[in-house]
Amino acid sequence: MIPSSAFFVLAAVLFVLGVVAFFVKKDLLTQFMAVEVMLNAGNLAFLALAKALGKADGQAIVLFVITVAAAEAVIGLAIIVLVFRQRKTIQTDDLKDLKG
Amino acid sequence: MAWAVFLILSFLCIGSVVAMILSRNQAHSALFLVLSFSSLGGLFGLLDAPFAAAVQVLVYAGAIMVLFLFAIMMFNLRGELPARAKKLRLALTAGLGIVLLAELLLAGRKLVLGNPGAAQTAGGDTARLGHLLFSDYIYAFEITSLLILAALVGALALAGKKEGA
Amino acid sequence: MAELFWLIPLIPGASSLLLILFGTKLSRRWIAWQASSAVFLSFLLSLAAFVHLARLPGAGPGLGKTLIPWISSGSFSSRIAFVFDHLTAVMALVVTGVGLLIHVYSTAYMAEDRSYARYFAHLNLFTFFMLVLVMASDIVLMFLGWEGVGLCSYLLIGFWFDRPAAAKAGMKAFIVNRIGDAAFIIGILFLLANVGGSSFTAINEAGANGLLPSGLVTLVALLLFIGATGKSAQIPLYVWLPDAMEGPTPVSALIHAATMVTAGVYMVCRLSGLYAASIPAATVVAWIGAATALFAATMALVQNDIKKVLAYSTISQIGYMFLGCGVGAYAAGMFHLVTHAFFKSLLFLAAGSVIHALAGEQDMRRMGGLKKYLPVTFPVFLIGALAISGIPFLSGFFSKDAILTSAFGGGHYVLYGLGLLGAVLTAFYMFRLVYLTFYGEERFARDPGHHVHESPRAMTIPLIFLAAFSVLAGYIGLPVLFGGKADLFGRFMEGSVKTLSQHLAVFTEGVLIIAATAAALLGIVLAYVFYRRTPTLPGRLASRFPGIYRLLVSKYYIDEAYDAVAVRPLVRGAEKVYESFDLKVIDAALDGSATVASLAGKGLNFLQSGFVRDYALAFLIGAIIFLGFLLL
Numbered sequence: 001m002i003p004s005s006a007f008f009v010l011a012a013v014l015f016v017l018g019v020v021a022f023f024v025k026k027d028l029l030t031q032f033m034a035v036e037v038m039l040n041a042g043n044l045a046f047l048a049l050a051k052a053l054g055k056a057d058g059q060a061i062v063l064f065v066i067t068v069a070a071a072e073a074v075i076g077l078a079i080i081v082l083v084f085r086q087r088k089t090i091q092t093d094d095l096k097d098l099k100g
Numbered sequence: 101m102a103w104a105v106f107l108i109l110s111f112l113c114i115g116s117v118v119a120m121i122l123s124r125n126q127a128h129s130a131l132f133l134v135l136s137f138s139s140l141g142g143l144f145g146l147l148d149a150p151f152a153a154a155v156q157v158l159v160y161a162g163a164i165m166v167l168f169l170f171a172i173m174m175f176n177l178r179g180e181l182p183a184r185a186k187k188l189r190l191a192l193t194a195g196l197g198i199v200l201l202a203e204l205l206l207a208g209r210k211l212v213l214g215n216p217g218a219a220q221t222a223g224g225d226t227a228r229l230g231h232l233l234f235s236d237y238i239y240a241f242e243i244t245s246l247l248i249l250a251a252l253v254g255a256l257a258l259a260g261k262k263e264g265a
Numbered sequence: 266m267a268e269l270f271w272l273i274p275l276i277p278g279a280s281s282l283l284l285i286l287f288g289t290k291l292s293r294r295w296i297a298w299q300a301s302s303a304v305f306l307s308f309l310l311s312l313a314a315f316v317h318l319a320r321l322p323g324a325g326p327g328l329g330k331t332l333i334p335w336i337s338s339g340s341f342s343s344r345i346a347f348v349f350d351h352l353t354a355v356m357a358l359v360v361t362g363v364g365l366l367i368h369v370y371s372t373a374y375m376a377e378d379r380s381y382a383r384y385f386a387h388l389n390l391f392t393f394f395m396l397v398l399v400m401a402s403d404i405v406l407m408f409l410g411w412e413g414v415g416l417c418s419y420l421l422i423g424f425w426f427d428r429p430a431a432a433k434a435g436m437k438a439f440i441v442n443r444i445g446d447a448a449f450i451i452g453i454l455f456l457l458a459n460v461g462g463s464s465f466t467a468i469n470e471a472g473a474n475g476l477l478p479s480g481l482v483t484l485v486a487l488l489l490f491i492g493a494t495g496k497s498a499q500i501p502l503y504v505w506l507p508d509a510m511e512g513p514t515p516v517s518a519l520i521h522a523a524t525m526v527t528a529g530v531y532m533v534c535r536l537s538g539l540y541a542a543s544i545p546a547a548t549v550v551a552w553i554g555a556a557t558a559l560f561a562a563t564m565a566l567v568q569n570d571i572k573k574v575l576a577y578s579t580i581s582q583i584g585y586m587f588l589g590c591g592v593g594a595y596a597a598g599m600f601h602l603v604t605h606a607f608f609k610s611l612l613f614l615a616a617g618s619v620i621h622a623l624a625g626e627q628d629m630r631r632m633g634g635l636k637k638y639l640p641v642t643f644p645v646f647l648i649g650a651l652a653i654s655g656i657p658f659l660s661g662f663f664s665k666d667a668i669l670t671s672a673f674g675g676g677h678y679v680l681y682g683l684g685l686l687g688a689v690l691t692a693f694y695m696f697r698l699v700y701l702t703f704y705g706e707e708r709f710a711r712d713p714g715h716h717v718h719e720s721p722r723a724m725t726i727p728l729i730f731l732a733a734f735s736v737l738a739g740y741i742g743l744p745v746l747f748g749g750k751a752d753l754f755g756r757f758m759e760g761s762v763k764t765l766s767q768h769l770a771v772f773t774e775g776v777l778i779i780a781a782t783a784a785a786l787l788g789i790v791l792a793y794v795f796y797r798r799t800p801t802l803p804g805r806l807a808s809r810f811p812g813i814y815r816l817l818v819s820k821y822y823i824d825e826a827y828d829a830v831a832v833r834p835l836v837r838g839a840e841k842v843y844e845s846f847d848l849k850v851i852d853a854a855l856d857g858s859a860t861v862a863s864l865a866g867k868g869l870n871f872l873q874s875g876f877v878r879d880y881a882l883a884f885l886i887g888a889i890i891f892l893g894f895l896l897l
Contacts, residue, residue, distance in 0.1 A: 002106050005208075007147060010110050012204040014117065016197045021121045022881060023193040029175070030120075030129055031877075033168060037117055037133070040140055040160065045208075047147045056228045060237050062144075062152045063229075066159050067244045071251035073164045077171045078259040084175055092877055099875025196885055203892040 007048035015041035028080050028090040032073075039069045106146055112139040126175075130168045137161040151226045266310070267317035270349045271330040273310045273357060274396035277303045281389035288382025297372040300385035304368050304392055308361035315354040319757070327351065329402060336405070343463050348402040351757055355599055356399035356531055359606045363523045364392050366727035370614050371515040373723035374621065384424060384513070391417035395524050399531060403464040404453055407532070411449070411496065414525045415442045421520060422512040434508035441505040445495020452488030455481065469538025479543065486539045486546030490553075493529030498580045499557045499587060504824055506580055510572040514617030517572060522579050522613050523606035530586045530602050534595045541593065551591020551672075555683040558584030560821075562690035566697070567817045570627050571616050574698050578653065579609055581687060585668050588684060594671030596758040601664035603754075604738050608652040608661055611731035615646040618720040618728065619702060623709055629698065634707035638717040641725040643703050645732040650699050652735040654692035655785040662781070663739035670777050685784050692788025693795075700796035 018037035025031050043062045050058025084090050116136040120129045137160045144153035233241055280303035288296060318327060327350025336343045349357070368388065375384050394417060398410025416439075423435025457463055459481060460471045471477050493499070498506040498521075509521050520526070533540055533550060540547045558581045565577035582605050589598030620627055622639060636643050652661040665688065672681040709717070719725065741754045755764065795802050807814040816822070872883070 002102055002146060004147075006106065007143065008208050009205065010113070010143070012201055012208070013114060015204065016201045017114065017117045017121070019200060019885060020193050020197045021117070023878060023885075024121055024190065026878075027126070029126055029168070029171060033120065033129060033133055036160075036164065037120075037136070040137065040156075043152075043156075044140065044143065047144055047149050047152060050149070051147050056225070056232050057236075059149050059152050059229050060232050062149070063155060063233070064237075064240055064244055066152075066155055068247060070159055070164055071244075071247050073167060074251045074255045075258070077167060078255040081171065081174065081259045090175065095877070096875030098877075098880075099873060196882075196889065199889055200885070200892075203889060203896060206896050207892065 004048045004052035007051075008045060011041045011044040011048060014044065026092055028083065028092060028095075031092070032076055032080065036069065036073065039065060102146065106143070109139045109142045109146070112136070113143065126172050127169065130165055130172055133168075134161050134165045137165060151229055266313040267328065268330075270310055270314040270328050271332065271347045271400075273307045273314075273349075273361070274347070274393050274400060276306050276310075277389045277396070278393035279303070281386050281393055284382055284386035284389060288386050291382065293376070293381050296382055296385050300389050301365065301368040301372065303389060304361055304365045307392070307396065308358070308365050311354070311357040311361050314349050315358060318349070318351060318354055327353065331402075341457055341463070343403055343405040345406060346402040346464075347400040348465075349400060352531070352534055352599070353399050355603060355758070356527075357396060359603055360392065360395050360399065360524050363606050363610050363731075364395075364519060366730055367515050367519045367523075367610065367614070370518075370617075370724050370727045371513075373721045374515055374617055375513060378513075380424070384421075387417055387420045387424070388516075388519070391421065391520060391525070395528070398528055403462075404456065404468065404536075405463050407535075408449065408453060411492075411528060411532075412446065414520070414528065415439060415446070415496070418442070418509070418520050418525055421516040422509045424512055424516065428511070431511040434505075434511040438505040438509050441502050442495045445492040445502050448488045449492025449495075452485045452492065455485045455488070465535055468536060472536075472539040472542040475542070482539055483543040483546045486536070486543045487549060489532065489536065489539075490529075490546065490550055493532055493587075494553065497526045497529030497583050497587070499529070499553055499584060500560060503557065503561070503580050504827060507573050507576045507820075510570070510576050514572065514613060514620060517576070518610040518613035518617070521576065522609040526579060526583055527586070527602045527606070530583065530590060530598055533587070533590045534599055537590075537595050540590070547591050547593065549591075551588050551677065551680055554584040554587030554589075554591055555680045555687075556584070557581065558588065558687040559683050559690070560584075562687050562694065564817060564820050565694040566690065567814065569629055571619065571629050571632070571698060571702065572613070572627055574629075574694060575609070575612055575616060578612075578691065578694065579605075581691065582609065582653070585665060585684065585687070588680060589668035589671060592672050592675045592677055592680065594668060594675075594764055596755040596764045597664070597667035597671050599758060600667055600754050604652070604660035604664040604735070607731055607738055608649045608659075608735040611645060611649040611728060611735055612653070614724070614728055614731065615642050615649060618642040618724055619646075621720050621724070622717050624712060626709060629701040631709050632702045633705045633709065634703070635709075635717070636703040639703075639719050641719055641728065645728045646703070647699065648732045648735055650695045654695055654788060655688055655781055657778075657782055658736075658739070660735050660737070660739035662785075666778060666781050669781060670774060673773075673777055685780060688781060688784040689788045689791075692785045693792045696789045696792035697796050700792060704797060705800070 015038055018034050018041060021034035021037060022031050025034065043065055046058040046062050046065070048058075050056065050062075080090060083095065087095065089095070113136050116132040116139070120132040120136070123129045123132060138157055141153045141157040141161065144150075144156055280299055284291075284296060284300065291299075314328060327348055329346065329348045331344050331346035333345050334342070335345045368385070371384065371388065375381060378384060391414060394410045394413030396410075398407055398414060401407035401410060419435045419439040422438050423432045425431045426435070453463075456468055459477055460468050462468075472482050491502075495502040506521055506526070510517055512521075540550065561577045561581035561584065565574050565581065568574045568577060582601070586598045586601050586605070589595070589601060619632070619635060619639065619642060622635070622642070623632065626632065648659070652659040655662045655665045665684075669681055669684050669688075672684060758764065819825075872879075
């Protein structure tokens with residue numbers, strides 16, 4: 001049997017990789033993909049814990065997370081499409097309207 | 101046996117994420133992620149969560165990432181390859197990442213250091229999962245369906261082409 | 266009905282509040298009726314309480330009611346509690362009665378003023394504070410009323426605040442009062458520290474029973490009296506009263522003749538236990554009173570403004586009241602307070618009628634011959650002048666005689682002499698005023714659009730009432746000549762205030778009465794000679810003694826002296842403080858803090874780069890720190 005701790009370590013590593021990916025990449029789309037990676041890492045952690053605690057709640061949560069992530073991806077991509085239409089670019093270096 | 105599967109799947113997963121980071125072509129990144137999510141689905145299966153595994157492959161790898169690919173194709177950004185990240189930025193991010201990793205592992209130390217005595221009996225029975233969804237989590241269940249509807253409508257409203265524009 | 270006496274101050278107070286809040290939205294008729302009715306109700310209640318008291322036998326504490334507990338701090342506590350004893354009854358009747366007549370008079374006098382509501386709001390407010398002052402059961406509450414009337418005085422003197430002279434006069438009144446009040450407060454503090462309680466009964470008992478060291482009693486009595494010189498315009502703090510004539514004439518009548526300026530006399534009578542226990546303090550009171558009486562009368566001799574003559578006359582007459590109190594004749598002092606309230610407010614209101622008839626003229630050199638134009642004003646004015654001069658059978662005669670007799674009977678012959686001399690001068694300057702204003706050739710400007718006419722009824726009817734009181738009020742305090750029982754006023758006052766009893770032979774009394782009458786007649790005859798028979802005489806006398814004349818006209822240069830000694834150094838000091846502290850420290854601190862905020866903002870500006878990546882970095886760092894805290 002593989003101990004849940006292994007999965008948990010894997011989840012942590014995956015999460016950190018997602019964070020690094022977010023900061024390394026320079027276009028919105030890839031950054032968004034990094035966010036998905038982070039979400040998946042979270043899912044993995046939930047399932048690991050569900051196995052460790054013997055309850056099914058973790059799986060239910062995972063289901064919800066996947067659903068929400070899907071919805072979020074839809075809207076997020078719609079927004080990125082809009083931004084692209086407006087600005088003809090999705091490089092975050094060019095999108096600095098919030099500069100104060 | 102299980103260990104071998106685990107190791108292969110985890111290497112695939114992590115490897116493809118790293119490849120995604122290093123790749124300069126967005127389409128390649130997306131495809132690497134498809135690989136990653138699929139192996140993640142396998143890992144879910146190892147965790148006695150067959151339903152979650154199936155959903156992961158179907159929805160995440162099969163739908164969300166495909167959506168990403170559509171978007172990438174729409175943008176048609178072949179010509180532009182983003183520049184290499186600056187060394188300083190990479191170092192800083194790596195450093196912060198290591199700190200975060202340490203903290204996360206610390207947070208889960210109870211689990212990591214083992215609590216093998218806890219019931220390893222699987223909660224993974226899909227029937228049980230179903231029961232749970234429709235009893236304890238019925239509220240969230242219904243809300244998420246509304247959420248999906250909202251996402252659908254929202255996406256259309258945001259990015260759909262206007263009639264006769 | 267009498268047990269509702271505690272409403273007496275509150276009704277005008279409520280009316281004032283209503284007028285302050287809603288006055289501008291009310292019609293003039295409504296305001297006039299509301300303000301006057303409020304005082305009328307208070308008058309009725311005062312009357313009811315007075316009748317109740319009069320029926321009680323002998324001395325007693327009178328009616329009392331505690332409204333709310335007010336201050337309770339350590340060993341010192343003070344409650345808001347009203348009392349209504351014999352002394353209060355007299356004051357309350359004067360304040361509400363004369364106040365009512367003046368409110369009615371004002372409805373006509375101020376009819377064309379654009380700040381009608383504000384006027385009556387302030388007038389009602391003054392009535393409220395004055396009644397609080399006289400109905401207070403302890404010295405702290407009385408001080409509240411004391412300060413309140415000072416405030417209203419300031420507000421009403423400077424009623425026409427866009428006139429610089431009026432604004433300055435208001436400030437002068439308030440500031441000079443404040444100096445007196447500073448001494449008053451110190452006196453109160455000494456009392457609170459040494460007497461177990463702040464109520465008047467406690468203080469008077471402590472003074473009478475010798476529980477306090479005599480030095481302390483004298484000190485406190487003197488400090489409080491300094492406050493009284495400020496409020497009641499005696500030497501040395503009288504300088505604000507002549508300037509206060511900038512206010513509307515009814516205000517001068519009410520506040521600066523009948524009521525507020527008599528608050529000092531009331532205070533001395535209320536604390537008679539203290540003053541009776543300290544001969545030095547009482548002596549000071551009597552001497553300042555007599556000196557002021559004479560001093561002010563000399564200045565009234567040469568004033569040309571009709572209101573200023575009356576102002577100096579008020580200062581002088583209050584001096585008589587303090588003279589009476591100082592020699593222990595508290596009842597006599599109060600008696601003169603009452604009669605003076607009648608005839609002085611009569612004189613002021615009648616003067617207002619004259620000024621109204623001449624469309625604002627106040628200089629007597631531009632009056633004259635008004636006798637035939639003012640068929641009501643002239644007779645009542647004459648009555649007032651006769652009363653104040655002390656002509657027998659009018660009220661002023663009885664009250665002034667009571668004071669002078671007490672002075673003589675107590676062995677204070679010099680004080681008596683000063684008072685008698687003052688009486689001559691009083692008659693003289695009053696009839697100088699009468700002759701210059703009502704007799705002789707008509708020196709006033711003939712304005713084609715305006716002809717000289719008598720005042721409306723709302724103004725003349727109060728005058729008639731006051732004239733009647735000026736004649737009749739004396740009969741409540743007949744001298745011993747007519748038997749001891751005839752002094753109704755004195756016997757009533759015994760209920761609250763212990764007067765030094767004297768026994769004079771009937772013969773002595775008779776001589777003193779003749780002397781007083783002679784003094785009054787002498788003054789009137791001299792005035793006749795100076796201003797009717799030989800009108801050039803004053804001018805010739807002035808040119809013969811120019812130095813003295815100028816001294817008198819310039820009011821002995823006292824104002825200039827105060828200005829040089831006190832006012833200007835203070836102003837210069839204040840300017841210095843302003844430059845060195847206010848500008849350099851306080852303003853600098855404020856500007857500095859603004860600069861700091863601005864710099865901080867500019868310094869942190871780099872955080873808002875506009876790049877989502879940087880914001881996410883901040884997120885991450887924050888999350889790491891937060892996790893760190895949770896884990897540790």
